[in-house]
Amino acid sequence: MFPKPERIILYILLSFFMFISVLPLWTCIMTSLKTMKDVIYTMPVQPPPSPTLEPMREAFDIMKRPLLNSFAFTLFATIFSCILGSINGYILTKIRFRGSEIVFLLLAIGIFIPYQTVLIPLVMTMSSLGLYNRIEGLILTHTAYGIPICTLLFRNFYEDIPDSLIRAAKTDGAGTWTIYRRIILPLSSPMFAVAGVFQFTSIWNDFLFGLVLARGTEALPASVALANLKGTTTAFWNVQMAGAWWYALPVVIIYLILGKYLIRGYMAGAVKG
Amino acid sequence: MGETVSVTIKNLAKKYGETVAVENLNLEIKEGEFFILLGPSGCGKSTTLLCLAGLLKPDSGEIWLGDELVTSVERDVYVPPQGRGVAMMFQDYALYPHMTVFKNIAFPLEVGGKSRQDVETRVKATAELLGISPLLDRKPKQLSGGQRQRVALGRAIVREPKLFLLDEPLANLDAKLRVYMRAELKKLHQKLGTTTMYVTHDQVEAMSIGDRIAVQKDGVLQQVGRPEEVYDSPRNMFVAGFIGSPAMNMLEGTLVKKDENIGIDLGISMFELPNWAKEAVREAERSEVVLGIRPEHIAITKKYQKNAVEAKVSFLELIGRELHVHLTAGEKTLIAIAKPTQRLDVGQQVWLTFDEKKIHIFDKKTEEALI
Numbered sequence: 001m002f003p004k005p006e007r008i009i010l011y012i013l014l015s016f017f018m019f020i021s022v023l024p025l026w027t028c029i030m031t032s033l034k035t036m037k038d039v040i041y042t043m044p045v046q047p048p049p050s051p052t053l054e055p056m057r058e059a060f061d062i063m064k065r066p067l068l069n070s071f072a073f074t075l076f077a078t079i080f081s082c083i084l085g086s087i088n089g090y091i092l093t094k095i096r097f098r099g100s101e102i103v104f105l106l107l108a109i110g111i112f113i114p115y116q117t118v119l120i121p122l123v124m125t126m127s128s129l130g131l132y133n134r135i136e137g138l139i140l141t142h143t144a145y146g147i148p149i150c151t152l153l154f155r156n157f158y159e160d161i162p163d164s165l166i167r168a169a170k171t172d173g174a175g176t177w178t179i180y181r182r183i184i185l186p187l188s189s190p191m192f193a194v195a196g197v198f199q200f201t202s203i204w205n206d207f208l209f210g211l212v213l214a215r216g217t218e219a220l221p222a223s224v225a226l227a228n229l230k231g232t233t234t235a236f237w238n239v240q241m242a243g244a245w246w247y248a249l250p251v252v253i254i255y256l257i258l259g260k261y262l263i264r265g266y267m268a269g270a271v272k273g
Numbered sequence: 274m275g276e277t278v279s280v281t282i283k284n285l286a287k288k289y290g291e292t293v294a295v296e297n298l299n300l301e302i303k304e305g306e307f308f309i310l311l312g313p314s315g316c317g318k319s320t321t322l323l324c325l326a327g328l329l330k331p332d333s334g335e336i337w338l339g340d341e342l343v344t345s346v347e348r349d350v351y352v353p354p355q356g357r358g359v360a361m362m363f364q365d366y367a368l369y370p371h372m373t374v375f376k377n378i379a380f381p382l383e384v385g386g387k388s389r390q391d392v393e394t395r396v397k398a399t400a401e402l403l404g405i406s407p408l409l410d411r412k413p414k415q416l417s418g419g420q421r422q423r424v425a426l427g428r429a430i431v432r433e434p435k436l437f438l439l440d441e442p443l444a445n446l447d448a449k450l451r452v453y454m455r456a457e458l459k460k461l462h463q464k465l466g467t468t469t470m471y472v473t474h475d476q477v478e479a480m481s482i483g484d485r486i487a488v489q490k491d492g493v494l495q496q497v498g499r500p501e502e503v504y505d506s507p508r509n510m511f512v513a514g515f516i517g518s519p520a521m522n523m524l525e526g527t528l529v530k531k532d533e534n535i536g537i538d539l540g541i542s543m544f545e546l547p548n549w550a551k552e553a554v555r556e557a558e559r560s561e562v563v564l565g566i567r568p569e570h571i572a573i574t575k576k577y578q579k580n581a582v583e584a585k586v587s588f589l590e591l592i593g594r595e596l597h598v599h600l601t602a603g604e605k606t607l608i609a610i611a612k613p614t615q616r617l618d619v620g621q622q623v624w625l626t627f628d629e630k631k632i633h634i635f636d637k638k639t640e641e642a643l644i
Contacts, residue, residue, distance in 0.1 A: 164367035171438075
C-alpha cells in the first residue's frame with residue numbers, strides 16, 4: 001500500500017515548512033558552539049569544526065545576574081497577577097455587584113492599551129515611589145499590567161462553574177472568602193497553569209518595561225542584558241547566540257513542566273463538563 | 274434531632290426586569306410539615322425557594338422562620354444564607370467536585386467550626402443513615418446519579434437544619450430510581466421531622482409525598498391544600514388540568530335553565546345536572562361554563578343510558594392495569610379510564626356516563642370553579 005499522491009505532496013510541504021522554522025534554531029545552536037574564528041570562516045548553518053562551550057560560559061557570566069533579576073520579578077509578578085486575576089474573576093462572576101459589568105469592561109480595556117502609551121507616566125510614578133531601578137518596581141508594574149488579562153482568563157473559566165455550587169456553599173454556611181478558598185481556588189488549578197504559563201512567558205519576554213525601568217545591574221532584566229550582548233564595535237555572534245539560549249531556557253523548562261496542564265486547561269475552556 | 278420551625282411568607286414579590294417571578298405570595302407552613310410547591314417550569318417556585326434560603330432578595334414582602342424575621346424589605350431586615358440554619362438541595366446536586374464524599378458532607382460542619390471528632394462522628398452517622406458509608410472516599414465524578422443524590426441529601430441533613438429546601442431533587446434521576454427515592458425521601462422526613470419545602474413540576478411526585486401542596490402559576494398562588502383536596506376540589510381550571518394524569522376532560526357548554534331543572538348544553542347533547550350541583554350554578558352570572566370530569570369517573574357502556582353522552586372510540590392505550598380510552602364526541606375529544614378486561618374496539622359507538630358526584634363546573638371566562 002502506497003500513500004496517496006496528495007499525502008505525499010502534503011508531507012513534502014510540511015517538511016519544507018518544518019525546515020524553514022527549524023533553520024534559525026539550528027543556526028543559533030551551531031553558532032553558539034563555535035569559536036570566533038569558526039564563526040568567521042564557516043557558514044552559519046555549518047556545524048562547528050572545533051566545538052567549544054566557551055561562548056556559553058562567557059554568556060552565562062554576563063547574563064547570570066540579569067537572569068536572576070528576571071526570574072525574581074517574573075515569578076512574583078506572575079503569582080501576584082494570577083491571584084489577583086482569580087479573585088477579580090470570582091467576584092465578577094459569582095458575587096457580582098451593581099456595576100460589576102462596567103468594572104469588568106474597564107478592566108478589559110486595559111488589555112488593549114499599548115505599553116508605549118504609559119511609559120512616561122510609568123517612569124515618573126515609579127521614581128516618585130522610589131521604585132525606579134528596583135526589582136519591586138518591575139514586580140508592581142508587571143503585576144498591574146497582568147491584571148486585565150488574568151481577570152479575563154479567570155472570569156471566563158469561572159463562568160463555567162455552576163452557580164448552584166456557590167449557592168450550596170452559602171447555605172452550608174460559608175462566607176465569601178471561605179467559598180473562594182475552599183471551593184473556587186481548588187477548582188482553579190488548570191486555569192492557574194494556563195494563566196501562569198501565559199504570564200510567565202509574557203513577563204519574561206518583556207523588553208520595553210525592563211529597558212525603561214532599570215539601569216546598571218541591580219534590576220536589569222535578562223531581555224535587556226541579551227540585547228546589550230551585541231557589543232558596540234565587534235559582533236560576538238557566538239556569545240550572543242549562547243546568551244539567547246540561556247535566555248530561552250527558563251521559559252522552555254516552565255513549559256515542559258506545565259505543558260500538560262496547559263493543554264488540559266485550554267481544553268477545559270473549550271468543552272464544558 | 275434538632276429543632277425545626279414553621280415558615281411564614283407574607284406578600285412576597287420578585288421581578289426579573291419586566292418578568293414577574295413571584296406575585297404577592299402568602300403561605301403558612303407548619304412545623305414539621307412536608308410542603309410541596311408545585312407548578313410548571315417558570316412559575317416562580319424556585320424563586321420562592323431561593324428567597325427562603327436567603328440566596329435572593331425579594332422586591333417586597335416578609336419571611337419568618339418560626340418567630341425570627343429573616344427577610345423584610347419594608348423593615349430592611351436581611352439575614353444572609355449562612356445565618357439562617359436552612360439547608361438546600363439543588364437539582365444538579367451541586368456537589369463540590371474536588372472533594373470526596375466525606376469532605377462534601379463534612380463541609381457545612383467544618384465551616385461551622387465543629388471539632389474534628391464531632392465532624393467525623395456526625396458524617397459517619399449521616400452516611401450510615403443514607404446507606405452511603407462505602408462511598409465516603411470517592412469523588413462525586415465516580416458516583417451514579419442516585420448516589421450523588423444521597424450525598425447531596427447527606428450534606429443537607431448533616432448539620433440538622435431548621436428548614437430543609439429541596440429544588441426538584443428527583444428531576445435528574447431515571448424513572449425507576451425516582452419512584453424509589455421518592456419513598457426514601459418521605460421515610461427520611463418521617464424519621465427527622467424537619468420542616469421541608471419541596472419544589473417540583475411533577476404532580477405525581479407532589480401527590481404522593483406532600484402533606485400539603487401549593488399550586489403556583491406565573492408567580493401567582495392558585496390553591497393550597499392536602500393532596501386529595503387539591504385533586505378532588507380544584508379551585509380553578511388550571512389546578513384541575515394540571516393535577517392528575519391523564520388530565521381532566523374539559524367540555525365547554527352553556528347552562529340551560531328549564532323549570533326546576535338545570536343542564537349544560539354540550540353541543541352534542543344535554544347534560545342534566547344532579548341536585549347538589551344545581552344550587553351552586555343557579556346564581557351563576559354567566560351561562561358559558563366548562564364541565565370537568567376526570568377520566569376515571571367516566572363509565573363506558575355500549576347501550577344508551579340516561580344522561581349519557583354519545584362518543585366514538587378513536588384509539589386505545591393499554592397502560593399496565595389501566596386501559597386509556599381516547600374518545601371523540603362531536604368535535605370534542607375525551608379520555609376515559611376503563612378496565613383492561615372491558616372489550617372495546619376502535620371506531621365503536623359507545624355511551625359515556627359521568628359520575629354525578631365527581632363532576633366539576635367552571636366559569637369559562639374567569640376559569641374559577643363554580644362547584
